[in-house]
Amino acid sequence: MVLTWDQDPRELYPGIKIGESVRSLVSDQLIEHTDEIRSREGEFPEANIRALADCGLLGMKTPPEYGGLGLDTLNVTYAIEQIARVAPATAFVLLLHTLTCNRLAGAGTEEQKRKYLPRISCETLGASAWSESGVGADKSVLNTKAYRENGVWHLSGQKAFCTGAGHAGVYMVMTDTTEGKGFFLVADDNPALRIGAPMDSMGLQGTHSGALSLDNALVPDSDRVGEPGQIGPIINLDMQSGLHSGIVATGIALGTFGRLLDIVKANNSFEKYESVRVRVSQLASSLSVMRTHAYALAAMASLPAQSRPPTEAATMSAKLFLSESALQMTTDAIAIAGKSGYLRENGLERLHRDALGIVIAAPINGQILGSIGESLRQTDRSSHLYKV
Ligand SMILES: Cc1cc2nc3c(=O)[nH]c(=O)nc-3n(C[C@H](O)[C@H](O)[C@H](O)COP(=O)(O)OP(=O)(O)OC[C@H]3O[C@@H](n4cnc5c(N)ncnc54)[C@H](O)[C@@H]3O)c2cc1C
Structure with missing residues (x-):
């Protein structure tokens, strides 16, 4: 199917069900990428994220049994495209948050899903901390390490460019372990988690992509996602x-x-x-x-x-x-x-x-x-x- 430049995708894809709520959110509630907010470009779009939470869009792809809307990719694509048209930083934060929810829904244990998904699908954000200052696409060696002692993981290291740093309720952190790469859920109230300043970036400044550090953060084994060494899937x-x-x-x-x-x-x-x-x-x-x-x-x-x-x-x-x-x-x-x-x-x-x-x-x-x-x-x- 071929869309013209200004066509409403709902005309071709009747499966898009959230059209009305997204349209009214975009036209009535979102703070636009306009001249008035130019001087506040570096601010995190707190009010926009609140508006997304209020209409359930933080849980777009999360299954309903964990508090989400359980929508398919077509609906999520529509929401993100329309939001990005007026507020790109908000849309980017929403995308990365939705991917974090999707990973947790697909690979988390039942206990993890019950513990974290309702919160990050309704109230607050999920974020992913994989990159480091010297680690970009090639993640073969990370500076952030984790080791296990008596069923508890100890995480230490510094992450960079984490979108939504300081605004998320839970971070999905990638570390090295002796058994290979691992994923751990670190809640925002972990006392060993420190949030740094957002990167002084060229664009998408409102995403507050920034640094976070972990100084011997204790994470229970129940908050490890997947098996170390097997995070590819x-x-x-x-x-x-x-x-x-x-x-x-x-x-x-x-x-x-x-x-x-x-x-x-x-x-x-x-x-x-x-x-x-x-x-x-x-x-x-x-x-x-x-x-x-x-x-x-x-x-x-x-x-x-x-x-x-x-x-x-x-x-x-x-x-x-x-x-x-x-x-x-x-x-x-x-x-x-x-x-x-x-x-x-x-x-x-x-x-x-x-x-x-x-x-x-x-x-x-x-x-x-x-x-x-x-x-x-x-x-x-x-x-x-x-x-x-
Ligand atoms: C707006 C924004 C938000 C971000 N949010 C997050 C986040 O939430 N969490 C997070 O962990 N990270 C985040 N990042 C970091 C992002 O994941 C990295 O920027 C990305 O992985 C690329 O790494 P790098 O910039 O260090 O480039 P490098 O990987 O160092 O690449 C350097 C150069 O090598 C090229 N290159 C790299 N790999 C290959 C290859 N295999 N073959 C050929 N060429 C290659 C690249 O194209 C580039 O030209 C964000 C980045 C941006 C810009």
Whole structure:
């Protein structure tokens, strides 16, 4: 199915059930990416996250028995795209939170699901602390270590770039153990957890992606997720879900296009110059391809398990394609808008910086290209993304 640049996806995908609540949230409640909040760009979007919690969107993908809405990827894609159109940082926090919930729902024990999911699906955020200052895509050696003594794990080390650091109720922390990589749930009230300042990043500043440190944090064995040395399948749940930051990029592209159209109509260049109309039309057609791609993958990932094709490789290439396309669109939009686009007050410059953040966010695009190259070399179409 092919979506046009401004089409409401509900016309083609009647399975999208949360359309009305997302639309009213976006138009009435979310604090927009507007000129008024430009000076507060680095603030965490607390009010937006509260609004998401109030309408149940923190638990979009969490099964109802653990307090969530149990929605499929198509509905989650719609919500994230529409939220990103006006508030990219909010949408990015929501995406990473939803992936954390999805991993816990897919790989947690019954006790962990009952203990954590209702809380992070209704009240507060879940976050993932994997990266470190010297550790990006290649996680073969982590500085954060965990060892077990009398049934209790001791975690020490420093994490970096954790989205929502200081605002989450639980952190899914990746460490090295003597048996390989492990995942542990560290609650925000753990006395050995310290939250650092958010990174001074170019874009997506409101995500408060920041540092946290663990200084001999004690974690009961019951809060270990999966077996140490066997966390690959847990990480793979992200790619199997069909959820990826390219959806946020698609929302950024939608927001960018809307702003560009306003600018070129207001300064009359759209009316005056054929070339402006052609360039804007080219962006409209790019947006149509982006949205068609994003929703086709979401629909595929929402099929019943028995009829669903593997989605890992498709999710990865969608992240690559959509984030690169959004970055290109924000660059072109600024160039077409002229000085109005170049001036920070019109917001296009900020969307450009936000789009670049998505290119770098995991899986970083170079890593995806490396993985595609590896699968082509091996004539194997599956994903070679994560080796842990
Ligand atoms: C907005 C934002 C939010 C983030 N949120 C989180 C979070 O919540 N939790 C968290 O743990 N981390 C988070 N991160 C960190 C993110 O996961 C890392 O930035 C990402 O893994 C890439 O790591 P790196 O930037 O250190 O680059 P590196 O991995 O050091 O890459 C350096 C260069 O090598 C290329 N490269 C890397 N691997 C390969 C490969 N296999 N083949 C070919 N080329 C390759 C890259 O493309 C890049 O050009 C966030 C990052 C951003 C930008």
